[in-house]
Amino acid sequence: MLKVPDHQVAGHKGRDGMLGPLIDDSGHFYKPLQDDDRGSNEVAFYKSFSSNTEIPDHVRRFFPIFYGTRLIEASDGSGLHPHLVMQDIISSHLYPSIMDIKIGSRTWPPQASEDYIQTHLKKDRDTTSIALGFRISGLQVRGSKESETWKPDKKLVKKFTAKDVSLVLRKFVSSNTSVDTGMDPDCSFASAVYGGSTGILAQLLELKKWFEDQTIYHFFSCSVLMVYDKESVVKERNYGAEVKLVDFAHVLEGKGVIDHNFLGGLCSLIKFIMEILTGCDEDEEAKASLQDPKKNCNYTD
Ligand SMILES: O=P(O)(O)O[C@@H]1[C@@H](OP(=O)(O)O)[C@H](OP(=O)(O)O)[C@H](O)[C@H](OP(=O)(O)O)[C@H]1OP(=O)(O)O
Numbered sequence: 001m002l003k004v005p006d007h008q009v010a011g012h013k014g015r016d017g018m019l020g021p022l023i024d025d026s027g028h029f030y031k032p033l034q035d036d037d038r039g040s041n042e043v044a045f046y047k048s049f050s051s052n053t054e055i056p057d058h059v060r061r062f063f064p065i066f067y068g069t070r071l072i073e074a075s076d077g078s079g080l081h082p083h084l085v086m087q088d089i090i091s092s093h094l095y096p097s098i099m100d101i102k103i104g105s106r107t108w109p110p111q112a113s114e115d116y117i118q119t120h121l122k123k124d125r126d127t128t129s130i131a132l133g134f135r136i137s138g139l140q141v142r143g144s145k146e147s148e149t150w151k152p153d154k155k156l157v158k159k160f161t162a163k164d165v166s167l168v169l170r171k172f173v174s175s176n177t178s179v180d181t182g183m184d185p186d187c188s189f190a191s192a193v194y195g196g197s198t199g200i201l202a203q204l205l206e207l208k209k210w211f212e213d214q215t216i217y218h219f220f221s222c223s224v225l226m227v228y229d230k231e232s233v234v235k236e237r238n239y240g241a242e243v244k245l246v247d248f249a250h251v252l253e254g255k256g257v258i259d260h261n262f263l264g265g266l267c268s269l270i271k272f273i274m275e276i277l278t279g280c281d282e283d284e285e286a287k288a289s290l291q292d293p294k295k296n297c298n299y300t301d
């Protein structure tokens with residue numbers, strides 16, 4: 001039985017008669033191929049990536065597994081439509097907090113149409129993409145109860161400033177994340193989720209190492225998805241924290257050139273996460289300073 005995923009935090013959504021992704025109960029994510037070359041480009045990327053023997057396994061694990069394409073009933077009721085079939089990277093999480101971060105100061109590929117470039121350049125300027133090299137595209141943060149899930153709507157997310165980004169990255173790993181945006185985040189899960197030898201920072205650094213070398217692909221408009229799961233606290237000390245990459249509709253051949261656009265954005269994101277961890281590891285005075293709105297982002301100041 002196919003359904004619209006509740007866990008989707010950005011991108012085109014399959015609700016209200018629109019064309020968007022579907023999931024099944026066996027851990028598959030079906031992304032409809034867009035009619036223009038975005039769909040075929042993403043399929044071409046997955047095929048190339050899946051068969052490329054130069055990709056090390058420790059890098060491959062950052063990408064959803066690809067199962068080919070399939071004609072299925074589209075979410076918009078328009079009948080059979082080709083979909084990419086891939087691993088649903090959220091299905092193994094019981095109670096996931098998720099953030100989609102679009103990497104790169106430039107989210108449009110050089111060969112795109114003039115219209116596409118103008119629209120997307122404007123989005124890069126109006127968000128933090130140009131200033132920071134990345135922007136938050138969407139998120140959900142779980143509270144202790146289902147009703148305490150914070151899933152800000154697209155309009156609010158689009159307005160995030162650099163200051164908001166820092167605050168939201170803190171809220172993502174806090175226990176006092178409520179809809180009350182004025183609260184100072186306590187960062188109580190920061191060291192478990194972001195830190196440690198298998199946490200998000202370690203994974204981002206591993207990815208960065210690959211991007212410092214790889215010249216096979218250039219990833220425009222691709223997102224880092226950060227996921228962790230408060231429910232798995234008993235089983236795993238890092239709450240099952242995972243980094244995955246999604247959205248390869250605008251991947252180009254690297255032609256022997258480093259992907260500076262992606263690498264720069266990744267480094268910038270890493271710096272933000274490192275700063276949060278530094279705040280956590282310091283002494284009580286430093287921890288107390290997390291409550292100080294002058295030193296930290298706060299929606300109310
Ligand atoms: O359709 P929209 O207005 O929601 O825009 C999409 C963007 O959503 P946004 O509203 O900026 O959050 C969307 O961004 P997110 O993935 O949601 O961050 C993409 O930029 C998408 O372009 P493409 O499919 O990657 O070529 C964008 O699609 P196109 O406008 O290029 O079709």
Ligand SMILES: Nc1ncnc2c1ncn2[C@@H]1O[C@H](COP(=O)(O)OP(=O)(O)O)[C@@H](O)[C@H]1O
Pocket residue numbers: 007008009010011012013021029031064086087088089090100138223225246247248249
């Ligand atoms: N393989 C996947 N497993 C689970 N969720 C996914 C997967 N791929 C994408 N998503 C979800 O769908 C959203 C949009 O995906 P994306 O590929 O960026 O679509 P679009 O091209 O419409 O922007 C992501 O933010 C994430 O929430």
